[in-house]
Amino acid sequence: MTGSAYTGPLGLAAGVVLACAVATLWRRDLRAVVSVLALQGIALGAVAAVLAVHFRDIGLGVTAALVLAAKGLIIPALLRRIVRRDPGSRETAPLLNVPASLLAAAVLIVLAYLASGKITALAPGTAASLAPLGLATVLIGFFMLATRRKAVSAITGLLLVDNGVALVTFLLTAGLPLLVELGAFLDVLLVVVVLWVLATTMRARLGPFDLDQLRELHD
Amino acid sequence: MLIYAILAVPLAAGTVAAAVPWRPWAGWVAVAANGAVLVLGAILAAGVTRGHPAVAGGGVLRADALSAFMVVVIGVIAVLASSQSVRYLNAEIARGACTARHAALYTALVQAFVTCMLLAVLAASLGVMWVAVEATTIATTFLVGHRRTDGALEASWKYVVLCSAGIALAFLGTALFYFAALHASGHPAGSLDWTALMAASHRLDPGVVRLAMGLIVLGYGTKVGLAPMHSWLPDAHSQAPAPVSALMSGVLLTVAFYALLRFKAIADGTLGPGYPRALLVVAGLASLVVAASLLIAQRDYKRMLAYHSIEHMGLIALGAAAGSQLAIAAVLLHILGHGLAKGVLFLASGEILLAEGTSEISKVPALLSRRPVLGGIFGFGLVALLGLPPFSLFASELNMLRAEVAAGLGWAAAIALVCMAVIFAAVMAHGRHLLLGEAPAQGSRAAIPRAVAVPLVAGLLACAFLGVSAWPLQPLLHAAAQVVAS
Numbered sequence: 001m002t003g004s005a006y007t008g009p010l011g012l013a014a015g016v017v018l019a020c021a022v023a024t025l026w027r028r029d030l031r032a033v034v035s036v037l038a039l040q041g042i043a044l045g046a047v048a049a050v051l052a053v054h055f056r057d058i059g060l061g062v063t064a065a066l067v068l069a070a071k072g073l074i075i076p077a078l079l080r081r082i083v084r085r086d087p088g089s090r091e092t093a094p095l096l097n098v099p100a101s102l103l104a105a106a107v108l109i110v111l112a113y114l115a116s117g118k119i120t121a122l123a124p125g126t127a128a129s130l131a132p133l134g135l136a137t138v139l140i141g142f143f144m145l146a147t148r149r150k151a152v153s154a155i156t157g158l159l160l161v162d163n164g165v166a167l168v169t170f171l172l173t174a175g176l177p178l179l180v181e182l183g184a185f186l187d188v189l190l191v192v193v194v195l196w197v198l199a200t201t202m203r204a205r206l207g208p209f210d211l212d213q214l215r216e217l218h219d
Numbered sequence: 220m221l222i223y224a225i226l227a228v229p230l231a232a233g234t235v236a237a238a239v240p241w242r243p244w245a246g247w248v249a250v251a252a253n254g255a256v257l258v259l260g261a262i263l264a265a266g267v268t269r270g271h272p273a274v275a276g277g278g279v280l281r282a283d284a285l286s287a288f289m290v291v292v293i294g295v296i297a298v299l300a301s302s303q304s305v306r307y308l309n310a311e312i313a314r315g316a317c318t319a320r321h322a323a324l325y326t327a328l329v330q331a332f333v334t335c336m337l338l339a340v341l342a343a344s345l346g347v348m349w350v351a352v353e354a355t356t357i358a359t360t361f362l363v364g365h366r367r368t369d370g371a372l373e374a375s376w377k378y379v380v381l382c383s384a385g386i387a388l389a390f391l392g393t394a395l396f397y398f399a400a401l402h403a404s405g406h407p408a409g410s411l412d413w414t415a416l417m418a419a420s421h422r423l424d425p426g427v428v429r430l431a432m433g434l435i436v437l438g439y440g441t442k443v444g445l446a447p448m449h450s451w452l453p454d455a456h457s458q459a460p461a462p463v464s465a466l467m468s469g470v471l472l473t474v475a476f477y478a479l480l481r482f483k484a485i486a487d488g489t490l491g492p493g494y495p496r497a498l499l500v501v502a503g504l505a506s507l508v509v510a511a512s513l514l515i516a517q518r519d520y521k522r523m524l525a526y527h528s529i530e531h532m533g534l535i536a537l538g539a540a541a542g543s544q545l546a547i548a549a550v551l552l553h554i555l556g557h558g559l560a561k562g563v564l565f566l567a568s569g570e571i572l573l574a575e576g577t578s579e580i581s582k583v584p585a586l587l588s589r590r591p592v593l594g595g596i597f598g599f600g601l602v603a604l605l606g607l608p609p610f611s612l613f614a615s616e617l618n619m620l621r622a623e624v625a626a627g628l629g630w631a632a633a634i635a636l637v638c639m640a641v642i643f644a645a646v647m648a649h650g651r652h653l654l655l656g657e658a659p660a661q662g663s664r665a666a667i668p669r670a671v672a673v674p675l676v677a678g679l680l681a682c683a684f685l686g687v688s689a690w691p692l693q694p695l696l697h698a699a700a701q702v703v704a705s
Contacts, residue, residue, distance in 0.1 A: 115430070118424070121426065122424045123398070138388075145384060151376075158387075161388075169394040176393075177344065179344070180346030191379065194361070194379055198375060199376075205369065214376065216369050217458070
């Protein structure tokens with residue numbers, strides 16, 4: 001594969017990952033947010049797939065297939081099951097409204113570019129130059145964790161952080177050793193299952209709930 | 220062979236517990252398995268202290284003196300905690316709060332949790348270590364929520380969300396170390412093995428390592444419970460069943476700290492000690508200040524113990540910041556001493572909760588006169604935790620402070636001492652009410668069973684013995700400190 005044939009799709013897929021992160025802040029309808037997350041998972045899988053083809057790396061190919069299956073299909077399906085039982089589920093009252101959130105996202109993207117100067121300096125090239133997109137996704141994930149109130153939004157924030165970390169890892173290192181990738185993959189899947197079980201149990205006890213309602217514990 | 224056995228034995232006990240319908244003997248099998256871990260860990264420690272690190276699994280597993288020391292610590296606390304799990308489960312089943320299936324699941328998860336911690340300290344690769352630490356979060360989430368009250372569910376939700384987000388940063392940091400190794404000047408070292416990264420540490424790019432180490436301290440720091448990433452800890456540790464709190468507070472925090480020590484050694488090689496030291500001093504002092512300010516008005520004795528853990532993690536962060544061999548040896552002794560004392564105290568607090576039905580300090584006065592054995596254990600546990608002689612925490616705190624002064628961190632040691640004085644006064648006030656106070660006219664005065672008292676007293680005696688003379692551990696501590704000291 002020639003250089004340009006590889007950088008085009010790579011840049012596109014990485015760009016989609018960040019665009020999806022911003023879109024999760026923009027949409028309040030939680031069903032739409034889950035669909036956006038699925039698209040982000042597919043884009044992340046595509047990044048891994050493009051790199052796997054470019055480097056002829058079978059291990060990374062396996063990782064790409066797993067990412068596509070887990071983050072494109074399984075995890076969104078689990079989240080849809082939480083959302084479906086909560087009709088008209090919307091992020092009703094985020095701590096920061098949508099326009100302000102989008103502005104904050106813009107600031108975070110700039111910050112990500114500033115923070116990754118050292119990284120891009122060490123390994124000039126297309127892949128590393130895209131790393132700030134992943135870092136920005138991580139920051140937007142933390143922002144979502146801090147400002148949104150629904151359980152599904154918290155899971156979304158966590159997945160944004162995780163997808164951003166995965167994107168940076170793919171771009172900079174073309175995948176960690178396969179054993180580590182597999183373990184990390186399994187961990188993420190289990191965390192989502194654990195959160196899904198917890199959210200279901202809490203709904204059974206509390207009805208549809210906001211995280212604000214969790215205030216039993218304080219000092 | 221030894222390493223495989225250490226991982227396989229506790230896991231096998233967990234599998235047995237999951238496979239058969241719950242009976243108390245399954246719990247005792249788990250205790251025996253954790254006891255075997257302790258014995259095997261001691262044999263491993265004796266081997267690696269004298270000779271070379273042990274390697275297994277085609278280089279995936281590796282045990283040096285530091286790993287072996289952590290295996291011993293995990294073994295000690297696991298025996299102590301699982302010996303009380305049977306009692307906890309029987310009590311829960313008796314009051315109808317827990318089914319046999321949940322009891323079996325509990326035992327299986329505790330054993331999985333112990334195995335994950337062992338894997339974390341025995342992994343050769345920093346990536347595998349990360350996977351194991353994250354797996355501990357998954358294994359413990361349902362344990363934190365095991366009592367299924369609203370508070371317990373809330374605590375487990377906060378716990379898994381915050382720790383997973385934090386640990387994702389640690390993964391990013393690990394990946395950046397790998398990236399730096401791939402682009403190391405000279406020849407690239409495309410590996411996450413700690414030994415390979417140590418060997419290449421002086422050739423890594425300082426800019427990337429600085430960013431990576433910051434992420435590592437934030438990420439693993441969340442799991443250690445260092446301020447300002449500590450907010451999950453008081454909830455999780457106070458809501459979990461007592462044996463789980465003992466394991467989480469006694470060893471899980473320090474297993475995460477072990478990960479920090481490994482990364483700090485690499486970063487020291489690349490950047491010199493200044494930058495990692497600054498990170499640890501800031502996190503350590505912040506933890507001490509947070510613990511001191513929130514302990515003063517604490518009303519719940521389990522939360523009091525949890526904030527006390529934040530204090531001790533702050534102290535070992537400061538000790539590790541000093542970084543000399545004396546400092547690291549003291550940090551390791553402190554890890555063991557804190558594990559013992561905090562384990563005993565959480566188990567005793569579970570017993571108090573069982574007997575009194577409340578975890579509010581104001582509603583549990585005059586334990587010493589009403590329940591002399593339990594009150595005595597709790598009292599001596601507090602004395603140990605506050606760092607008074609003859610317990611080992613006195614010796615390790617003294618040595619850490621000395622090392623900090625020697626490393627030019629005297630000002631930080633001074634701030635730490637002020638915080639410790641505040642905490643001392645606050646905990647003494649709470650403890651005085653709990654232990655002495657005014658005894659109510661009526662109230663139950665039942666004694667605790669010997670199966671509860673003996674392990675707890677043994678734990679306190681071990682902590683005191685280590686304080687008087689740490690000679691059986693001295694060569695191991697020395698060798699383990701040498702592994703990561705700067």
